[in-house]
Amino acid sequence: MQAKFEPTIIILSAGNGERMQSFIPKVLHKISSQSIIEYVINLGISLNINSNHTHIVINSELENNKIFQKLDEKYKLNKIVQKERLGTGDAVKTACNNIGSLNDLVLILYGDTPFVKKETILNMHDKIKAGSDLCIIGFNSNNPKGYGRIISDEQSKISEIIEEKEANPKQKEIKLCNSGIILTKKEALCDFLDKHSSSEYNLNHEFYLTDIVKYLNLKQKNCTYITAEENEVIGINNRHQLIAAEKYNQSIIVDRLLSSGVTIINPETSYFANGINIQKDVVIYPNVFIGNNTSIESNSIIHSFSHIEGADIKHASIIGPFARIRPKTKIGKNSKIGNFVEVKNSDLMNNVKAGHLSYIGDVTISDNVNIGAGTVFCNYDGKNKHHSFVGEKVFIGSNSSIISPVKIDSKSTIAAGSVITKDVEKDALAVARSKQINLKNKSKIS
Numbered sequence: 352m353q354a355k356f357e358p359t360i361i362i363l364s365a366g367n368g369e370r371m372q373s374f375i376p377k378v379l380h381k382i383s384s385q386s387i388i389e390y391v392i393n394l395g396i397s398l399n400i401n402s403n404h405t406h407i408v409i410n411s412e413l414e415n416n417k418i419f420q421k422l423d424e425k426y427k428l429n430k431i432v433q434k435e436r437l438g439t440g441d442a443v444k445t446a447c448n449n450i451g452s453l454n455d456l457v458l459i460l461y462g463d464t465p466f467v468k469k470e471t472i473l474n475m476h477d478k479i480k481a482g483s484d485l486c487i488i489g490f491n492s493n494n495p496k497g498y499g500r501i502i503s504d505e506q507s508k509i510s511e512i513i514e515e516k517e518a519n520p521k522q523k524e525i526k527l528c529n530s531g532i533i534l535t536k537k538e539a540l541c542d543f544l545d546k547h548s549s550s551e552y553n554l555n556h557e558f559y560l561t562d563i564v565k566y567l568n569l570k571q572k573n574c575t576y577i578t579a580e581e582n583e584v585i586g587i588n589n590r591h592q593l594i595a596a597e598k599y600n601q602s603i604i605v606d607r608l609l610s611s612g613v614t615i616i617n618p619e620t621s622y623f624a625n626g627i628n629i630q631k632d633v634v635i636y637p638n639v640f641i642g643n644n645t646s647i648e649s650n651s652i653i654h655s656f657s658h659i660e661g662a663d664i665k666h667a668s669i670i671g672p673f674a675r676i677r678p679k680t681k682i683g684k685n686s687k688i689g690n691f692v693e694v695k696n697s698d699l700m701n702n703v704k705a706g707h708l709s710y711i712g713d714v715t716i717s718d719n720v721n722i723g724a725g726t727v728f729c730n731y732d733g734k735n736k737h738h739s740f741v742g743e744k745v746f747i748g749s750n751s752s753i754i755s756p757v758k759i760d761s762k763s764t765i766a767a768g769s770v771i772t773k774d775v776e777k778d779a780l781a782v783a784r785s786k787q788i789n790l791k792n793k794s795k796i797s
Contacts, residue, residue, distance in 0.1 A: 356476050358534065359454040360395045360405040361446045364388060364413060364462030365433040370589040376413050378462040380593055383600045384624035384643045386418070387587055390465030392426055397469050398458070406450055407462070408433050408442045438557030439531070444544045457540050459533040459560065463587045465596065467532060467579075474577050475534040484572040485535040485563065487512075490581045491526045498528035499561060501576055509574040512561040527576075529561065530584035539567055600625075624660075636672075644678070662694075665701070683718070696736075713755060716741045723749035723767060730755045742777070 368377025378388035388407075395405035406429040413419050414432055423430065431449045433442050443459060456479065458472065471488060478486040487509065489501045495515075500522055502511040512529050513522050543563045564574050582599045585592065604625065605618040612631025615621060620637040627641055630649040635641075639653050642660030647653070651664055654671030661678025668686045670676060675693040683701035688694060692705045695712040705711060705722040713730040715738070716722075726747050730736050737755035741747075745759050748767030759765065760777040769783040 356456070356473065357399055357402060357404065357454055358456040358458040359450065359537075360399065360458045360460060361443060361450075362388075362391050362395065362405065362407040362460045362462050363439060363442050365408050365410040365436065365442055366463070367410065367412070367436070368463070368588065371593075372590070376416055376419070377587065378413070379416065379418050380587070382465060382587075382593070382596050383604060383622075385626070386422065387465045387596075388419075388462045389422065391460050391462050391467075392422070392428070394460065394467055394469060394472070396426075398472060403427070403429065404454060405429065406431055406446055408446050410434075410436070436557075439560040440544070440547065440558035440562065443540070443560055444547070444558070447541065447544060453537045453541070455537055457535055457537055459531070459535075461531055461586060464530070464532065464584060465587070466583050466585065466600070468583060471577070471579050471583065472534065478575050478577060479534060479536065482573060483575040484539045485533060485567060485574045487564070487574070487576045488530040488532040488584055489527050489576040489578050490530055490584050491578065492528050492581050493526065495523075495526050495528050499531075500525040501527045501529050503527065503576060507575050507577075509564050509576055510568055511565050514559075514561070527578075530579070531560070531586070532584065533560065533563070535563070539563075539572055542570070543567065639671075648684075713737065714739045714741060714753075717743040717745070717761065719744045720747070721745075722747045723751065725750035726753070727751075728753045728755060 364378050366377065371377045371380065379386045399405060408431045410433060414430065431446050433445050447453060475486040475488065492498065497515060499512045499514045500518055501509055502513060503509045515523065543566050547558055567574050585596055587593050587596050601623065604623045605615060608615060608629055613629050614634045616635065617637040621635060621639040623641050624643040626643040628646045630647065632649045633647050633651050635653045636655040638655045640658045644661045645659050647664045648666040650667040652669045657671035657674045659670065659676040662676040662680040662682065664670065664682045665684045667684060668682050670688050671690065673690040674688045676688065677693065677695035679696040680694045681698045682688060683699055683703060685701055686699055686703040687706065689706040691707055692709045697711050697713060698715045700716060700718045702719045703716050706724060708724045709722055709726040710728060712728050713736050714728050720741055728739060729752055739753055739755040740758045742759060742761030744762045747765040748769065750768045751765050752770045754770065754772045757771055757774050759775045762777060763775045763779045763781065765771060766780065766782040769781060771781060771783055775781045
């Protein structure tokens with residue numbers, strides 16, 4: 352046995368997922384803004400931090416999917432293609448035939464089972480260290496319909512796994528179900544796989560991994576199980592299960608945020624992505640969306656109907672209501688982004704105020720700037736985006752259009768209703784609007 356726990360990990364993701372009723376492969380659907388398969392990949396990384404012993408079995412559809420290809424580029428996956436769907440046993444056999452050398456332990460995970468904890472896998476390892484040749488994660492369900500049942504004794508030794516379609520009425524009453532997740536010694540797995548040729552597959556031309564339990568028992572091997580909460584090992588096969596998984600994961604995120612000192616007025620109405628960092632004493636009002644790669648520092652307030660994604664919001668800032676903060680945006684300390692203000696790819700320093708009805712895109716705004724209602728940074732010329740700069744203590748009057756790229760130097764003022772197309776010097780007043788003309792007795796109102 353290896354001195355440390357460093358298993359060969361095989362993630363099974365070759366299923367087509369017909370029950371999802373989607374053109375998107377099942378494992379690429381998202382939970383809390385992260386694809387299902389990424390949860391499993393990250394579990395593998397956490398178990399084998401300094402090595403590359405995680406392999407993923409996929410089908411050709413997934414192999415050619417552009418979203419999956421981006422994940423492959425991100426994680427440098429060891430991919431194995433199962434050309435025909437011939438069951439989980441065949442998928443594992445295909446993987447083992449394509450892996451140069453297996454480690455002493457092999458962990459079988461599923462790409463549609465996202466919430467398995469590292470601690471649970473380590474508990475499986477404890478069973479192996481105690482003398483088991485194989486350990487399975489089981490769970491107790493009040494509604495076990497559709498799941499394979501674990502047949503076991505009081506010492507948690509498994510004699511068999513019975514699929515529901517093959518179970519007799521008494522076995523169907525068993526509430527201990529099989530998650531499918533297996534940790535096994537290499538020798539036990541290889542012996543089982545070697546004994547099954549394609550001619551021995553079942554009537555449906557499939558070979559199931561669960562048959563390993565019955566086989567190892569015939570070989571006088573020790574098969575055991577541990578239990579986990581049902582939600583931890585939920586497999587996602589359809590939209591109903593996807594929504595249930597989202598609800599469960601939102602509860603995990605909310606619990607983490609509340610425990611770290613964040614106030615969430617009504618958690619059930621708000622949405623939180625996995626990749627967020629929110630500090631203590633932030634207050635989040637109802638109906639807020641906080642997406643991936645968002646950081647919010649302490650004492651900030653996020654008002655209702657605000658949509659924030661990919662942004663860095665500093666200490667004691669106020670966002671919303673009805674604000675949209677888009678990716679690559681930084682908002683400095685004590686700033687205020689009010690109702691119906693959109694900010695994109697911009698760097699706002701400290702104490703910047705944009706109270707209402709403005710678009711701020713591709714601009715650097717220095718400290719203590721006031722942006723009046725209706726201000727628009729016109730950053731796009733139809734082909735390219737352009738960047739502007741606003742210096743300290745600038746006052747931009749309402750209903751102004753800033754035609755980027757321009758530099759508005761510190762302590763200058765932009766008169767309301769101006770269209771700024773040229774740089775504005777320090778301390779200057781810029782007025783760029785047509786002269787008002789009043790024509791006497793020309794009104795059409797009688």
